[in-house]
Amino acid sequence: MEFRHERVVSSEDIRAFQEQLSAYDDASLRFIYEYFRGDLSYVLETLDTVALLSELKSRNVIHSDSSMEIKKSWGAELFVSILLQDILEVGREAVIGLLVCLFVLQVDHPHPNLLAILGEIGQTGENLMPLILLDQFGHTLPSELNGSQEHHKTCLLEETQMLQEPRALGYKQEGPKFLISQRYLDLIVVSSKEFRNRSTHEVIETGGKHEYYLQKAQNRLERITANRLFRWCHRSGCVPCTVMVSGVPGVGKTTLMQKIVYDWVTGKHYKSFAFVFFFKFRELNICQDISLEEMIVGKYPYLHSHISYILQNPEKLLFIFDGLDESSRSLDFRVYHQCISTQQRRRWEIIVASLANQSLLKGCSVLMTSRPAKLASLEFTNFQRMSEIMGFFPKEREKYFEQVFENKSLSEKAFQYVRENDTLYTFCYIPTYCWIVCSVLSKCFVSAMAMNCQPKTITQLFVTYVANILQNHTLEKDNPKSTLQSLGRMAEHGIMNHVLTFHKDDWPLFSEDTCSGLLSSFLVESSQRPCSSSTSKSPAVTYSFLHLTVQEFFSAMVHFLDYSEDRMKASLSKAVEFDDGRCEIFLRFLCGLSDLSTRAILKPYVGEFSNTASKLVIAWLMFSAKKIIEKTEKDNDDKRKLMNLFNLLFETRNKPLVKECLKLNKKIDFSEHYLTPVDCTVLAFILQCSEETKCLDLDTCFIQSEGFKKLAPYLHIIEDLRLSKNDLKDDDAEALCRILSHPTCRVKRLILRENSFLDQSCTMLAQAIYKNSTLEELDLSKNNLMGKDFHVIIEALSNPTCTISKLWLQQVKMNDQYSPCLRSLGGNPNLELLDLGLNYLTDNSGGYIKELIERSKLRELRINTNDFSKQAEETLKSLERIRPGLQILL
Missing domain, CATH: 3.40.50.300 (P-loop containing nucleotide triphosphate hydrolases)
Known part of the structure; x- marks a missing residue:
């Protein structure tokens, strides 16, 4: 049978779905419920709880007045676990009722996992139970195949039951092995x-x-x-x-x-x-x-x-x-x-x-x-x-740190350090990368140089990673610099040509010393049994870097270890031509290695790096910055390239360079471009270095509270600050207060349209307005500010010392209840424009609006799209005669 996914689920659809479920006997229905229980848990944790409980109550499935309290106190996971168990214990009708409720809720809450559950139940029809039983118990095999299957499983068990970590930094012996059932996350x-x-x-x-x-x-x-x-x-x-x-x-x-x-x-x-x-x-x-x-x-x-x-x-x-x-x-x-x-x-x-x-x-x-x-x-x-x-x-990242670090306090310390470093933390979604971070930090946190070498950028992480390997490497006959140069040439060839695996036949092309003990620290060796059709009888051996980012780091480092102006210029020229992003991290490493203090970590092991290479990278970066900034000013669609540039500058840690690159760029515009918390960290560094920025447009970047907190310490230097549609909340009002109250605050224009501020934020915003002496324009439109604290911000805006001349309060759900406080805005001697459009003001507010006009110096009042009668609109329009030059928009 088919169920339609339309805007409205018909009663026929609901009845057909309910009849299908009712056709199962108690044992089968329970079996189906348990089979989908894990999927249901995930769906219910993400579903709108109020809508779910309302639907369950309306269909008399289950009544629990304490459900919301359980969720608030103990979290969604426990709440869902209790709910699903309660439904199972109530019995057959409750199980059917829950599934029917979800069938109804799919219209307004079309979570893809919910659609998958309903699809599997509805579309498979009579085949559902046989499919579940097959999935649970498997096939019955002929006796002659049972032995082959068992033998096959035994061999595969030997191959798959252990997970092996990479070898420890600088050591030849293989890394430890763990049972996959205990170690897998x-x-x-x-x-x-x-x-x-x-x-x-x-x-x-x-x-x-x-x-x-x-x-x-x-x-x-x-x-x-x-x-x-x-x-x-x-x-x-x-x-x-x-x-x-x-x-x-x-x-x-x-x-x-x-x-x-x-x-x-x-x-x-x-x-x-x-x-x-x-x-x-x-x-x-x-x-x-x-x-x-x-x-x-x-x-x-x-x-x-x-x-x-x-x-x-x-x-x-x-x-x-x-x-x-x-x-x-x-x-x-x-x-x-x-x-x-x-x-x-x-x-x-x-x-x-x-x-x-x-x-x-x-x-x-x-x-x-x-x-x-x-x-x-x-x-x-x-x-x-x-x-x-x-x-x-996040949960799996933290568990991984707990597994790698034997010492719990050290694990917590390392994870907290990474959690506070967005660049490292974001990249830790990759398990191999997570291992590299843990390996580096385990050395940093237990050594005497811990406080000096904890990495802050991707480049510093990998410089420290290689330094730790060389520090622990005991094969004195090796020439580390020569080996690293050869690895770098091979790595760059792979990056530029999408080559991830190498053979021994490739190594002479890069002057690689195949006897070097260092190779095993950076390369993973794989040996495969030859196919029956292969002419070779010996195992085929291939090599790959521990991780693509390791390969990218070596491809950049070789230019500082074995500098050639022609080679570096050719690599830079080629790297920027790729439109698939393959060289982005390679370029970040090049820029990061231009920093002398970053390179210095490796100096004891490989000697001097090329300062000329650093100068060339900086010159290239300045030239690229000028081109990208000029293009961005003309073409707003190139914002991704601008953020890439900022990432390159961030890796250099070179504040004078950032200032020089951006000295002519008075406006930074990322509007309509989604910014991650890492992007906000990078942007914060840019703002810290370049105090010439006049305008920062972050409208519709969805930075949220996490991104805003990273930017907030540097936003007081911006004259024109645009933060519309970023889901900022009342908790962010305190940071806004610090920005506007800063002794050297330059903010003249602050746009906060369409965020999630409620009236609770008004008190903090009012404090900021009292302390601020630069703000001239404030837009709070499309925030639900009405409530008991709204009058507090109106009092601040009405103060004779208030410098705001343009105020937007469009679509803030203002009604006649709040109109008496509007007349007090006349106390602001600077107020010239007031926008109260798209609210719920009626004729009853006409008198207060008249008093406001009489007491103020307004030149433009926008009260369009409220609930005034035609007669009231005519009366309000006539108020323009009170003051020559006043314009009232209705």
């Missing part, structure tokens, strides 16, 4: 196709999206737990067979795949698959023409005798292909050059594409991972679920 997977629109660096882009989801888009964020990838997808309207999981380097794609295989082996999830086959594209790269059977048996030789039998039931099979971005060949997922037989020998990329487009083994399931940049240029019409790993959200 949830990675946030969301439904997404946004990689198609990316033009900035993957890591930066995703980091910004984290903050966006945290602050703004929770009600639109479809979270997909690791066990739901092959559950109902409401976007494609089916149970998907083909799933793509994208994610930036180091975010945990391979770890998630390892966890999925481990969960299948241990019987926790995905029991509907009888066999799971796990391949990495870097393994397939060495294969020649091959058949699917040969591909599987080449990796799992013990399946040889039963492989044909196993492949006879495609719907019981899951193929996992990890790392599409590491493929040496281009895959075309359209149905061209297809392979239709499991014994047909073709190029391996055709076999993989044929599995994905279902021309081979129709009905099998395919799970693939890739970097977003790789996907942007490919067609994916055959993938029924597109998702993206967002990495760690």
Whole structure:
């Protein structure tokens, strides 16, 4: 049966949905409820609680007067847990009632996870219980395959049950191993196709999206737990067979795949698959023409005798292909050059594409991972679920620190330090990056130099990271500088050409010393069993940097270790030509290394860096700044490039340079451009360095309280400050008060339209107005200021010492109750313009408005779109005769 998602859910739809649920017996209904319980928890935590409780009450599902108090006191998670348990204990009718309520609420609260639950229940119909039972208990296999399956699981268990951390800084021995069941932390997977629109660096882009989801888009964020990838997808309207999981380097794609295989082996999830086959594209790269059977048996030789039998039931099979971005060949997922037989020998990329487009083994399931940049240029019409790993959200980041640091107090200290450093904290959504941060801070916080080396920028973090490795490295025969130069040349070649994996054959091109013990500190070695079709009999060995950002750092550092003017100019020229953002962090590192104090951390280990390189970078940065600022003044759509420039300046920590670059830029305009908390940190540094800025336009940047607090200490220097539509609240009024009360405050124009200020903020704003002597224009329109404290700010605005000449109070929900206080505004000798439009004033306020006009020096009064009668409007208009030059707009 189909249910319509229209603006209004009809009574027929509700009745049909209720009848479907009522058809289940008690045991089945309870089974369904428990099956969806985790999904329901997440949905109810994000749903409007008042609307939910109101709907539950109206349908007599459950009555709980203490529910809101529980949520306020103990949080949404406990509230939802209690609610779901209470409904289960009430019984059958309550379970049906809850689901019906959610069916109704989907119209005004169309959370994608809610739509997925309702879709899976409604669209699968009579097949729902069989699907759940299959997911819970799996297939019954013929006796001859049971042994093969158990053998397969045993081998996969050995491969997947342990998680290994990278080796400790500067040591050759491998890092510690941990049971994946004890160490794995949830990675946030969301439904997404946004990689198609990316033009900035993957890591930066995703980091910004984290903050966006945290602050703004929770009600639109479809979270997909690791066990739901092959559950109902409401976007494609089916149970998907083909799933793509994208994610930036180091975010945990391979770890998630390892966890999925481990969960299948241990019987926790995905029991509907009888066999799971796990391949990495870097393994397939060495294969020649091959058949699917040969591909599987080449990796799992013990399946040889039963492989044909196993492949006879495609719907019981899951193929996992990890790392599409590491493929040496281009895959075309359209149905061209297809392979239709499991014994047909073709190029391996055709076999993989044929599995994905279902021309081979129709009905099998395919799970693939890739970097977003790789996907942007490919067609994916055959993938029924597109998702993206967002990495760690705040709770998981904190847990990771607790796991890495054995000492709890040290863990808390390190996490607090990172939490207060937005740049480091945002990048910690990447697990590998989180490990690097923890590794560096574990050295900093326990060493004597702790107070001097704690990193504040990305460049300082990686300089300290490399310094710690070199400090602990004990192989005296190595020449660190020579090795770092070779690694840098190889790294830059990879960055410029999208190369992430290297072979030993590549190393002579970069003068790499393959015997250097330092290599193991920065490179990850991978060895793959050769395919049965490969001409080589020895394992294929590839190398990649620990993380893409490590590669980017080395590609920048080499220009300071082995300076060549021609090479650096060529790299800078090439880097700015890419429109896919691949060189953004590379450029940040170049600018960060131009700072002498940052480079000095590495000096004891590699000697002098090139000061000439630093001068060239600074000259390039000044030239780029002039071009970007001039272009931004002409084209407001180039705000992303302006923020990128500010990030480069932020990495330099060079305040005179910032001042010089921005000396002619009197206005900074980011209006209509979403700014993350990290962007606000960077912008705060820019404002701190450049005191010549006259106008700062942050209208509709959604900076919220967190971003505003970072900017507030430097906003008193701005003459024209625009903060409309940023969701600022009463708690931010105190910071506004400090800005306006600052001894050297320059603010003349303050625009606070359409925020979330209530009357509670009026007291703080009034204090600021009393103390301020520069403010001439104030716009408080579209804030709900009416309440018991509104008169306080009117008194401040009416004071004879008030300097405000233009005041906007449009659409603040003012009615006749508050009109008596308006006449007191006549006490402000400077007030020339007053806007009271789009409020609820009626004829009863006419007398007070007349008194205001008589007592004031107003030249323009806007009272349009209130609730005046035609006669009252004529009377008010006639008041223009009281003072020549007065204009009243109705």
